[in-house]
Amino acid sequence: MKIFITISRLIVGSLFIVSGLIKCNDTIGFSYKLNDYFAQDVLNLEFLIPYSLLLAVCICVVEIVLGVAVIFGLKSKLSSALILLMMLFFTWLTWYTSSCLVAQDAAGRLGQEFTQNCVTDCGCFGDALKLAPKESFYKDLFLLIFTIPLFFFAFKNKIQKNTKTQDWFYMIASSVLIFGFGVLVIGWWFTLIFSMVLFAVVFLIKNNTKGDWLSLLAAYVICLGFTYYCLENLPLKDFRAYKIGDNFQENMTLPADAQKAVTDYIWTYKLEGKEQTITDRGRGPEKYDEIVGVETIIITEGDEPKIQDFTIESEDEDLTQQFLELEKLVMIVSYSLEKADPDGMKALKLMADEAQEKGYTVIGLTASGEKKKKEVREVYSLDFDFYLCDEKVLKTVVRSNPGVLILEKGTVTQKVHWNDIDDLEF
Template identity: 25%
Template structure:
C-alpha cells in the first residue's frame, strides 16, 4: 500500500502542476472561459473578477501540486486538493451535463479536451485524492519542513511572475489559430475529412386522425385531398463530424461596413495589423512611437492598419490613420488573435510572420528597419463587393 500511495501521490501532483502551468501560460484564456460560465449563469457583472481569479487559481493549483510532490504537510494539502477537485468536478460536470460548452479549459487551449473527458478526469482524481486522505500516513516528507516551505514560496513567486509576464507580453507557447507561422486563410477552411450534418425535408400530414410523415423519396401512392397538410421540417439523416474551421468568425469591415477580409488577406507583400481593443491603453508616449513606426512602414511601402471594434476616428486620426486604414472586427476575434492589448501583427498576405505587444514597439521598430521593402507602393482601396471564396497561398 505504501508504494501504491507514493505512485498515486506523484501522479496527482504532476497532473495538478501540469494543469496549472498550461493555464498559467495563458491566464486570459482561463479568464475568458470563466466569463462563459458567468454568462450562462447570468452573472455578467462579475466579469471583472475573472482575471484575478484565474491568476490566483493557477498559482494555487501549481503550489498545491508542488506541496503534494514534496510531501509537505500532507493532511492540510490533501484537504485543499479535495476542495479544489470538488470545485473542478462541479464545473466539468455542469459543462458536460448541460451541453452548453464545447470545452471547459481544464488544460487551456494547448491541450483541449471535451467536457466529458474533463469530467471523467476529475472523477478519477477525486477518487485518488480520497485515497490519499484515507492513507495519508504513508505520505512522507521528502525534504525538511523549512526547505519545503522555501520551495513553495519559490513556486508561488515563479508562477505569479510567469503570469504577470505573459499578460504584459505574449504567451510563451501560442496554441491559438492566429499564432506565428499560420496561414489565416488555411485556418478558415474546413478540416480535411470534415462533413456537415445531412438533413431531409420531412412532411407531416394528417389522414383519418393519424399523423403521417414522409420525405420526397417516400411519398404515399394514395396521396390526395384526404391528406391534410400539417407542417414540414428538416429531419437529421446523418450526423456530421461536428468539425468547424479553427478560424470561423474573422471578418474585417471597412468604414462602410462592407466585408473587406479578402482585400486585406490577399495584399501583396508585407503589411501590419495593429490590434486595439481599448484605445485608452494608448498613452501619449505610445502614440508617438506608433506614429514613428507608421512613418518607417511608409518608407518601405508597408501598409499599417488599425484593427478594432471602435470606429470613432477621434481615436485614430491623431495617430495618422485615415478612414480606409481602420478595420472593424468583432471583439471576440480580437480576444483570440491578440492576447495583449494593443498588439502588432506582421503579415505577408495571409501568413502571420511575427507578433509584438506595443510595449515592444522599439524592438518591433528595429525588426521593421531590417525588413525588406515591398517592391512598390500598395494603395488599399476597400471593395464593396461580396467576399469571394478565399484561397490559401
C-alpha cells in the first residue's frame, strides 16, 4: 500500500501541475470555457460570468500549487482534501456534460426538441489536448482511484512531509512523468522546464526555512507571475489553428487522406402495402412505393478542418479568400468593439498608418454592429474598414481585444497582444 500511495502522489501531483500550467498559459481561453458552463441554458449560473477570469486564474494556480504540495508532502490533509473535492466536482461536471450530449443525440434521433445547450469539451487541458466529455469522465474516474486513498491516508497521518532524500526521489520521478505527458504527449518542453524551476525553489525554501506555507506561497507567486505574463501578452505556447506559421487556407481544408465519416442509414419504406426497413450506407431501397422516413447513425466520426467558421464578410459579400491571398495583410481583431481596451484601440492608429505606408492592407475583424464600427473609426481616427466575423471564432484567433496578426498569403507571420504592438516589424 505504501508503494501505491507513492505512485498515487506522483501521478496526481504531476498531472495537476501539467494540467494547471496548460490552463495558466491560456487563462482567458479557460475563462471562456467557464462562461460556456455558466450560461443560462447549461448550469444557469450567469451571475458568475463577470468573475470568470478571476475564477479561471484561481483554479489554474491552485491546481499547480496542490500538485506541488502532493509531491513534497506539504500540508497533506488540506491538500488531499482540496484535491479530492476538485476531482469529485470535475467528475460530476464531465459526467453531466457527457450525459447532456447523449440526451441531445437521443432527442435528435427521436425527432424531439432539445432545449438545453451542451458543452462539447470540458477544457481540462485547454487546446493542447482535446478530450470528448466521455473521455474526460473516464479520465476523472481513473484519477479518483488515486485521489480517494490519498485523502484517507493523509487523514490517518500516514503521509508525512518528505525528508530531503525523499524530495530528491519525488522531484526526479515527477519530472520523468511530466516529461512523458507534458513533452511527449502535449509537445511542450516548457512544462518540464517550469516544473524543474518550481521544484528547485520549493526544495530550497522547504529545506532551509522549514516553512511549509512559505514554500507553497513561493509556488503560488511563481505560478501567478507566469499567468499574469500570459494575460498581459499572449499565451507562451499557442495550441490553436491560428498560431504563427499556420496557414489559414490549409487549416480550412481537409487533406486528401482525411478520414471520412462512416454513417449508417436506416430506411423505412412501403413496398406492396407493407412497411419495411433496411440499413445501408446511403443508397436506399432498390424498390419501394413510398419512403416513410430515414434515420442516420454515425458509426465513425470523420476528420474536420482545424478551422471551420472563419470568414471575412462585408454587408454584401464574403471576402475571405480575397484577403487571404494578399501578400501583405494586417488583421486587427476585436471580437467586441464595445469591450475593447481603449488604450489598445489608441495604439492601433500609429501601427495601422505605418503598415499602410509600407504597402500593407489593413483590415479589422469584429462581431460588433455597423453603428459601433462607424463610431470607433471616428473616435480613434482609424483609416481602415472593419469586417464581420463570428465572435467565438475571433476569441479563438487571438487572446487579446484588440489583437494584431500579420499574414502573407494566409500564413501568420506575426501575432501580438495590443500591449506588444511596438514589437511588430513591417
